[in-house]
Amino acid sequence: MSRPDPDRTDRRSFLQAGAIASAAALSTSAAGANPPAQDPPAAAPGATIPKRALGKAGVEVTMLDQGAIRGPSYDRILRYAFASGIRMFDTAKVYGTEPNLRRWFEQDPEVRKEIFLITKDMPKAPSQLLSMLDERLEALGTDYIDLFFIHGLGDDHSLDDAVNMVVSDEFKQTAEAIRKSGKARFVGFSSHHKDRATIIQKAAEAGYVDAIMLQYRPWLPADSALNRALDTCWEKGIGLISMKQIAGQFFGDKPEGNILDDVSRRVPTLKERNLSPFQGLLHAIWSDERITSVCCSMRNTEQIRENVDAARRFEPLEAADLGLLRDATLAHGPTLCANCDGRCSDAGGTRADLGTLTRYLTYYRHLGDRSEARRQYALLPPEARDWSGADLDSARAACPERLDFARLLPGVDRDLG
Ligand code: SF4
Structure with a gap:
């Protein structure tokens, strides 16, 4: 089998949590003009996929979080994800996708009450979050969001500044003011920074954040700094959301071979459970009880159906199967790193x-x-x-x-x- 075409919209990116699929990979017609491959399924009222508690915040959220995608399919994808039982939706100022959610809420106000809504912005100092939150509420057309993140903490700061951002008195007071205002129920940050283990560890010790979204792999070495940081989050009741968990996996730098068949052959449990390799990766992530939800920028109905099916059929994987899955993944030359300090x-x-x-x-x-x-x-x-x-x-x-x-x-x- 030839190397997978990197430009196709297919399974390679279905778990590309937190990342944005470009309009180039999607239709170029006007928003809403393109019908989906099929109409959203008619969900029974209140029918959702399995949920987990988001740390000590106690709120239950679905194990799948629909990430943002760019392009005209997004309006339909939002509705399809909702009809499929997903109740957690992720966006950010920089994605430019908040107006899609605003239109959705205007057309169906009941939706806003049923979903857990996350957005993000990029302050230089914690107190800027207050005015930024007002701007995000305006953009989203809602009077509250559920979780407000500092976006990509570490990307625009030195490590010291990034840590100070979430352990300072200024952050503590700002987060308290935000929660008290009711404009955002919870406050946290996302990070894929190479030093995120340090940032997350310090933030967890300070205890001012409610939740963290991080670039994650399900085979973290037990003694790694990131694993220890996640343990501290777990002990402190800080909710954890996984992102970017599969981007670059299975479709890496090896030019030959039927990669997905090979992964299934190397990990017999996948076949026994009738799971695709990607569903197996989801099960691997959910096998880590510290992870509440997986943010995936699912960009077509097939991806949503497959991931929702995985959530409904979740059973924890044994450590031995995690090891096999790790080896099979690494054997195919990943292109995106995760658990590392650079x-x-x-x-x-x-x-x-x-x-x-x-x-x-x-x-x-x-x-x-x-x-x-x-x-x-x-x-x-x-x-x-x-x-x-x-x-x-x-x-x-x-x-x-x-x-x-x-x-x-x-x-x-x-x-x-
Ligand atoms: S060593 Fe590998 S995993 Fe670590 S930052 Fe470099 S490329 Fe990523």
């Missing part, structure tokens, strides 16, 4: 941010988010883009996900440069 650059003797470069390549090739990938790449300082002279073999040897930098980085220069 040790690849140190090992490669370069100031280039190898983990971030491959992440943007994944956005470009696997998530179809080409313009955003190029935009973010262009924002990197020159030294973070310049991998010339790097010892790529040493970088790969240091990488727990064994990213094949020698194969991937020329593609970064070609596609993003």
Whole structure:
């Protein structure tokens, strides 16, 4: 079988939580003009998929969270996800998708009361969250949101500033003021930063956030800093939402082979349970009881149906099966790292941010988010883009996900440069 076409809208991106699918991968017709592949199923009133408590906040949310997608299909996707039982919806100012939710609420006001709504913004200082929240409420056409996140904590801050952002008195007071106002029920942050283990650990110890959305893998080493940070969150009752858990998996840098068949062969439990490899990954994530929900930017009805089916049939996987699934995934050359502190650059003797470069390549090739990938790449300082002279073999040897930098980085220069 030939290498999967990276431009197709298919299963490769169905779990690309927190990321945005581009209009390029979808229809280019006007919003609402495109009928879905089939109409949303008629859901029985109140029929939802399984729920879990979001930390000590106690509120129950569905184990699946519909992430935002760009493009004209989004209006129908929102309704299909809702009709399929999903009651958690994720957006952000920077995605530009809040107006779609606003239109939905205007057309069906009852929906707003039934869903758990998350949005995000990017303050430089905690107190800015107050005015930002008002702007988000206006954009969404609602008088409250359920969870308000600092978006991508660490991306625009030094590590010290990022930590201070969520452990400071200013943040504590701001979060309390927000909760008291009723404009947002809960406050937290999202992060895929290479130092997110430190940020999450410090935030959990301070205890001012209600929930955190993080880039996650279901095979975190038990002694890793990120695993310990998640333990602290669990002990403190901080809700955890997984994102970006599958982007770049299964459709990586290996050019040959029927990858999905191979994964099923390597992990017999998947076949026994009649699970696709992607459903198996969802079950692997939900097997971690610390994870309340999985944010997936599902961008077609097939993806929603498959993920909802996985949620309804969830049973925890054994540790041995998690190991098999990890090995099968890594065998196919992932392109997106997750559980790591960026040790690849140190090992490669370069100031280039190898983990971030491959992440943007994944956005470009696997998530179809080409313009955003190029935009973010262009924002990197020159030294973070310049991998010339790097010892790529040493970088790969240091990488727990064994990213094949020698194969991937020329593609970064070609596609993003
Ligand atoms: S070592 Fe691997 S997993 Fe870690 S940041 Fe680098 S590319 Fe990502």
